[in-house]
Amino acid sequence: MESGSGAMHNMTDEELLWRASMVPRIKSTPKHGIVPKVAFLFLVRGDVPLRPLWDKFFDGHEGLYSIYVHTSPDYTGSPTPLSPAVSSRASWGNINLMDAERRLLGNALLDVANARFALLSESCIPILGFPALYAYLTGSNTSFVDSFDRRDGRARHREFFAERNISLAQWRKGAQWFEMDRALALEVVSDETYYGPVCAVFARKFKPEALDALLELAPKLFASGN
Numbered sequence: 001m002e003s004g005s006g007a008m009h010n011m012t013d014e015e016l017l018w019r020a021s022m023v024p025r026i027k028s029t030p031k032h033g034i035v036p037k038v039a040f041l042f043l044v045r046g047d048v049p050l051r052p053l054w055d056k057f058f059d060g061h062e063g064l065y066s067i068y069v070h071t072s073p074d075y076t077g078s079p080t081p082l083s084p085a086v087s088s089r090a091s092w093g094n095i096n097l098m099d100a101e102r103r104l105l106g107n108a109l110l111d112v113a114n115a116r117f118a119l120l121s122e123s124c125i126p127i128l129g130f131p132a133l134y135a136y137l138t139g140s141n142t143s144f145v146d147s148f149d150r151r152d153g154r155a156r157h158r159e160f161f162a163e164r165n166i167s168l169a170q171w172r173k174g175a176q177w178f179e180m181d182r183a184l185a186l187e188v189v190s191d192e193t194y195y196g197p198v199c200a201v202f203a204r205k206f207k208p209e210a211l212d213a214l215l216e217l218a219p220k221l222f223a224s225g226n
Contacts, residue, residue: 036115049208129222143180
């Protein structure tokens with residue numbers, strides 16, 4: 001697994017999101033074209049224990065993907081080739097979790113070849129081989145965002161959100177994980193109104209103890225759709 005080249009810089013969040021929000025005004029691509037890539041955005045606490053499975057998944061497909069990692073500043077594990085986009089605190093239910101996601105998107109948007117953006121955790125695994133997943137995502141006109149208008153979801157609307165101009169009618173419940181196209185990613189990093197369907201090609205919540213069994217399944221799993 002190799003890190004995305006756009007992750008190494010000294011920009012502040014404000015500078016990063018401003019830079020990432022820029023779009024080309026010329027619609028035609030350069031003469032030799034740009035090969036679209038899928039950006040894999042890992043939002044993790046520290047290590048990626050299922051990395052050997054991901055290594056098998058990415059093997060042989062260099063140039064078609066980018067990897068960005070956001071980890072905790074408390075992480076003191078051994079160095080990893082997965083250079084983090086940035087290291088900062090992010091906790092469940094806190095606005096800093098959105099900061100981390102926007103930071104990952106901002107770094108990935110600096111690479112104009114990144115066309116699709118998938119947010120993942122250390123417990124996520126791919127359930128298709130890379131060729132099938134790449135073809136599915138780069139050929140899709142849909143962004144996959146978990147958003148439900150349900151009674152139990154509306155019960156979680158709090159004064160915190162009302163103070164930020166998010167009314168009950170606008171409130172939706174959903175998981176934080178997403179897969180989106182570049183146009184929507186640009187909207188997310190550019191949003192100044194509220195901030196200032198789920199993609200079925202990944203599976204979540206796999207424990208490190210499952211790695212050996214997953215590696216045994218990998219040849220069959222990743223052969224699907226090749």
